[in-house]
Amino acid sequence: MKTADVTKTLEVLGWETHTDEVGDKFTHFYLPDRTIQIIYGVRKFSNAQQLEAMLSLSTDAFSKACSEISGDGAGYTPLIRAWKGIRMKVPEVLEEHVRQVSSESIQWAKGQDLEAGLKTNASLPTDAPGARAVWHLGALAVLGDIARLRSYQISFEAGDRLGFVNYVTRGYIDRAVGLAQHFSCN
Template sequence: MTKTELYNILTDNGWTIKKGIDDCAYKQLPDRQIQVIPGIKKLIDKYQIIMMPSVSTKDFSILVEYIHENKKPRTIVHSGIVRNNQQSIYTQNLTREVVENYLQEIEIWAQEQDIEAGLLKYSAIPFDTKGIYPLYHLSALAITGQTAKLKEYLQNFKQGDRMTFSNYIKQDYIERALETAEAHR
């Protein structure tokens, strides 16, 4: 099975492919969005179907983009709230049916995830975490309407205290998060 054939199976099952640095596929459900990063690897005696699934909401993903870029996204964005620990499966026979069954498992997993618990987890993580997580932290605070914490962060930033936030987090990020949180109250 080629990557093109894999992509065709995804699109036949309602997924949208986004080509880029890391090709992704998205499926929008009524209240959540699933993302996979599809791939196939031939091993010595079997195949590995790689998907790396995560689930989010369109609102959270757009908010992350807004806080970070101060603009509305022009393309599909996905900022994972919950990631699946099962990143891939292994099979002796790589068939359309095997891939479609795996996609069904991913969709069932995604529907079982507690989005609110994932957002609360992000809102509770330390603000001095590394990578994308400080941005997710601010976004989770905003979407859950936690204005008091954001006001505290903003006050500290205005006084020159960055509170050990990652260097890329700027005062305007917190301002946009607070603006959104106040709208979600």
């Protein structure tokens, strides 16, 4: 089976499939309170194939908060990532293997604690590298932690960036405060 065949099978199973800007395949499956993402592919070996799947999940609220805070328009931001994905090495990848990956991915996602995922991201240090700063702000916003975010505003006003990566501006903090106010009212 080729990656294109895996894509067709996932679509039949209800997954929404996509290709990113470099050609990697990923797919989303929507549950009432969370979205599962699989980044997948088929690797060929001389005597076998390996179906590989990296798993993550998110919520609409977290993804939208991170997108609005950063202003990048990203549609999906992972809230929880699986430490290890699924790797299935078999003589030939068959539809039953794709079905198994789909089922295992959904079961994994259903077993994850969304509140704990938000708290983990909210507890990231302000000097966390890369996108983690936005995840931190997004989680604080979704949790409605207005007091903490306002303390960040005060620090930024005083010239203390709290160790945030350079791309995090006062605008990021301001947008996070506005979102936190929104989430705390709902």
